[in-house]
Amino acid sequence: MRNHNEIHNSSGSNLKDIILGGQDGLVNVLGVILGVAAATYDTRIVIIAGLAATFAESISMAAVAYTSTKAALGYYLSQLKKEEQEIQDIPKIEKREVYDIYYKKGFRGKLLNDIVKKIIGNKKVWLQTMMAEELGLLPHEYSNPEKSAFVVGFSAVIGSIIPLMPFFFLPIKTSIIVALVSAALTLFITGIIKAKLTVGNKFKSGIEMLIIGILAALSGYLVGILFSNVKF
Secondary structure, three states, X not given: OOOHHHHHHHHHHHHHHHHHHHHHHHHHHHHHHHHHHHHHOOHHHHHHHHHHHHHHHHHHHHHHHHHHHHHHHHHHHHHHHHHHHHHHHOHHHHHHHHHHHHHHOOOOHHHHHHHHHHHHOOHXXXXXXXXXXXXXXXXXXXXXXXXHHHHHHHHHHHHHHHHHOHHHHOOHHXXXXXXXXXXXXXXXXXXXXXXXXXXXXXXXXXXXXXXXXXXXXHHHHHHHHHHOOOOO
16 A cells, blocks of 8 residues: 555656646647737638647657656666765765754754664665755656656647637637637646645736746747738
8 A cells, every 4th residue: 555655745746747748738839829820810720730739749748758757767876876885885974964964953862863873773764864865866756757758748738739629619819819718727727726735825826827828828929920911
């Protein structure tokens, strides 16, 4: 049975990947389709451009998630090996580092000595403590590059579809408005969920994500307007 910490760690990692993929897919595809819509007012071209951007963005995001997570995993393993060697070669210095870590946390006297003794009494715990407390490296964040790539890529597809859907069913001018409203609402709700699952003001987090996302997407619309009358 998985313990509470494992569930918490997995949820946090998944949340980061979902927000990364979903927000990136939504904002980028919204910017593309708004720019194309402003330049052409041709629904067919908008849909083709949107679908092309959706798949290109999703594959790209998945690839980036995979390579970055794999690179981070490689770094983690190299540091793990280094710390393991240091515990073996210079145990007194490493013991002192454990002491200093918990001293800075406010532990003193017998309690501090008991904590240090307990940690260094188990080399696996000692190594995990040095990795997490000294280096700030946690294994669950890098343990599954394939899963991270899938979550990011799939989230990017879902995020991309949200602003694109109206163009399949509505006139192009109405679709532009619906795409903006649906994207803004999605970004706002995502910000609220992020704050609820982590730490922060839910309304402020929602507004922040909404503003950043919409401003980025509107840049595409402005480019479309600027170049709508340009003949190449």
